[in-house]
Amino acid sequence: MDWIGTPDAWLSRLVLQRGLALVYLLAFLSAVREFRVLAGEHGLTPAPAFLRRVPSRRAPSLFRLHYSDRLFDAVAWLGAVLSAALAAGLGDLVPLWATLPLWAVPWLLYLSIVNIGQVWYAFGWESLLLEAGFLAIFLGNDDIAPPTFTLYLFVWLVFRVELGAGLIKWRGDPCWRKLTCLNYHHETQPMPGPLSWFFHRLPRPLHRVEAAANHVAQLIVPFGLFLPRPLATWAAAVVIVTQLWLVASGNFAWLNWLTMLLAFAAVDGALLARLVPPLPSPPDGRPNAPAWFTALVLAATALVAVLSHRPVRNLLSSRQQMNRIYNPLHLVNSYGAFGSVTRERHEIVLEGTSAPEPNGGAEWREYEFHGKPGDVRRLPRQFAPFHLRLDWLMWFAALMPRSPRSWVPPLVDRLLTGDRRVLRLLRANPFPDAPPAWIRARVYRYRFTTRHERHTTGAWWHRDPVADYLPPRSLGPTPPA
Structure with a gap:
């Protein structure tokens, strides 16, 4: 990797940007479907009452200016339309300077929704989408080579997601260390999928293999994401395969899909194009970013570095917490899942x-x-x-x-x-x-x-x-x- 730009990461940027845009689209459409019923003016936990009760410094939102269900619909549909346009490639059709607001707007709109969504939006993958969406602002477009520092910020994010999930399991429920948690998990997980019955009925020894493989994938493999290519590419492949296994065995909203997208930040696009012939060849060389864009990327990197001290302390702590948010902008959070597994x-x-x-x-x-x-x-x-x-x-x-x-x-x-x-x-x-x-x-x-x-x-x-x-x-x- 060049310290400024990484031309071979063209596929990583393509997958990250188009995939994130699709996840944004799903998130906004989900908000259109449910938010007004759950937290609208006459919802089960009305947002206007929440806005009056909670100070703006704890929950910044565009809806601080005014909330109405009609305005909410306009915000959610605007986010959905813009996300669909970005998924279709709008970011590569505009000048570099215009890509920043194109990615900043859906982040700001969704942040405004999450921060007034209360218990309905208190899921780890909401913060994960916001953190990834913030980083996407600094990915640039086809006018420049993918910025190296931004790619490493994505790798740092997926590293925290995977290692956090692995450590919370190892430190939490003893059944993870005994390799017996999956005797129960497929049956007791929040929302089983169509294959969950079959996963649950696998022989007990295979459940032990599942649990052991999970420990390897989440406690060891994430460190490989920082290794030189192609080793980082193979580490990313393990992350992706593991997440596909979770997709097949249950329903976890966009958590698994978003984690797979993040893992692509470590993928060598040129190598993958050689291994998978249907993929297009890397595009012609792109120039490195102009100085003003590089300065913004470095500033974002410095911000993430400063905000990382609490997530790192949480990872190292014997009292590790799952899905901890440290600031109202949902930047640089702690992640984890299933530190305990219910038996019934x-x-x-x-x-x-x-x-x-x-x-x-x-x-x-x-x-x-x-x-x-x-x-x-x-x-x-x-x-x-x-x-x-x-x-x-x-x-x-x-x-x-x-x-x-x-x-x-x-x-x-x-x-x-x-x-x-x-x-x-x-x-x-x-x-x-x-x-x-x-x-x-x-x-x-x-x-x-x-x-x-x-x-x-x-x-x-x-x-x-x-x-x-x-x-x-x-x-x-x-x-x-």
């Missing part, structure tokens, strides 16, 4: 009845979600890289069945009124003609069926009732205990 799967099931009283004679019918398990005969679907925030929060709510989340009663109240916006986030409405008189929330223990059960019943899940999460609730007086 609990699911909250919302049930409604049209009976005048919720007594033993009432017929209860279930609401169905798109991603979270419900109907035991329904094969889990693949939704990643799209993000279903309500489904994910239902999984988190089930982890503490004795402490109902504050947004659950408002959700139930919207269903009692037949709120069409809320119902559009669900897969099936069991009361299409009129809303129910009562709704309750119950906790069930779910487990994957055995091969014999699957063959005889056709069900993917078996479930048993555990407890009540929320007693029967209506728009009228609460029934006596």
Whole structure:
């Protein structure tokens, strides 16, 4: 690598920019679909109330100037249109100076959404997208060779993602060190995918191999990303293959896809073009960046270096924290995943009845979600890289069945009124003609069926009732205990 520009990294920049633009597009479309219902003016946790309660220094956002659902739609759709244009190559059609605002605008728009999204946007991959999106501002375009320092900033980011995930596992749940966590994980992960049942039913020795391979991929391989090429390229390939394995076995929104994109920062485009003939040859030599752009890249590098001291301390700490955000701009964060693995799967099931009283004679019918398990005969679907925030929060709510989340009663109240916006986030409405008189929330223990059960019943899940999460609730007086 040249200290200023790396011509052979043309493929890395292409994949990073087009891929990030597509992830941005998904993120903005997800916001269009869910935000107004979850956190809009009349959402389950309204953003206007949050903006009044939280000072701007803790949550900077364009919506500090004004929030309305109509303005939010305009912001989200603007972000989606601009992301689609960048994915189509707009950044390479404009002068170098124009690429900076083209990448800065979607970062600013999405930051404004995340910072008022509250619990619905408290996922590690939201901060990961913002950090990667900020770095993308300094990637330049086809007018110059890919800037070396920016590429190393991407490598530093994927290094922290992978090593952070590996260390939190090794230091956390003992089952990771015993290589037994994957006896449970495929069944208890937040949102299983269509192949999760098959992964769960792999022989126990293969689960141990999975866990051991994960440790190698996340604790050792990340250091190879900083080695000279082609060694760094092979380290990136291991990261990508590992993430594809996670894509096949579950639904983690855009986390795995974004991690694969970041790993491309270490890939030698010329080598890959030789190994994969259908890929185009590297373009003709590009000049290094002008002085003003190089100065901006160096300034961004210095900023990341200064902000890295806390993530590094977190990585070295025996009390490592997962997904820690150190500043309201979501720059240079700490990442990690599954420091602990649940042994049993609990699911909250919302049930409604049209009976005048919720007594033993009432017929209860279930609401169905798109991603979270419900109907035991329904094969889990693949939704990643799209993000279903309500489904994910239902999984988190089930982890503490004795402490109902504050947004659950408002959700139930919207269903009692037949709120069409809320119902559009669900897969099936069991009361299409009129809303129910009562709704309750119950906790069930779910487990994957055995091969014999699957063959005889056709069900993917078996479930048993555990407890009540929320007693029967209506728009009228609460029934006596």
